[in-house]
Amino acid sequence: MFTVCSHRRPGDSPTPENAMETRISRLEVAIEYIQRDLGDLKKDMRSMRCHIETDFRILFGAITAVAIGLAGLMAKGFQWL
Template identity: 40%
Template sequence: MDMYNPFTLTLSEHGDRTEASDKITERRFTRVETHIAWLRRDVNDIRGELKDIRSEIKDVRDEIKDVRGEIRDVRAEITDVRSEIKDVRGEIKDVRKDMRADFRLMFSALIGLALGLAGIMAKGFHWL
């Protein structure tokens, strides 16, 4: 076979080039492995942070449920207070009606008393 035929060349004849390219390739692989290790570490950190965030979200959801329950309680209390206010308004209206009736009765009694007293005084002074 012909030694200068490009198809017959073997790696042993290009030893200097293969060793240099092997070193370059190995450096590249080392760099890639380092980057992969960093990426794995970063992914693990992100996973840990994600777990923390999920637990915080769960806590926030629990707090929201508690607040919603408290809001329901407050709304029920507001409804009770409104009904009590309506009852008090009704009672105040009844008291006002009673006060009007009492005032009219007392005023008519006062007028009757004044007229009676005036009649007694007129009789006493012989005006009648």
């Protein structure tokens, strides 16, 4: 996953504190990326919500117009008008 460059001398063994710091720093970087991605997702969802509202209004208006038109054709066909 991640590689860590460290300047150790041959024969030095990593101390638990250094290993822990390395792991924590990797986690912090991963969390920063996750937070950035979540922010992008929030922006995308807001823009999609606006588009969905507009599309719904257009679709609802079209369905209403078709229903009224068909009702008029039926009324004329049955000679109600």
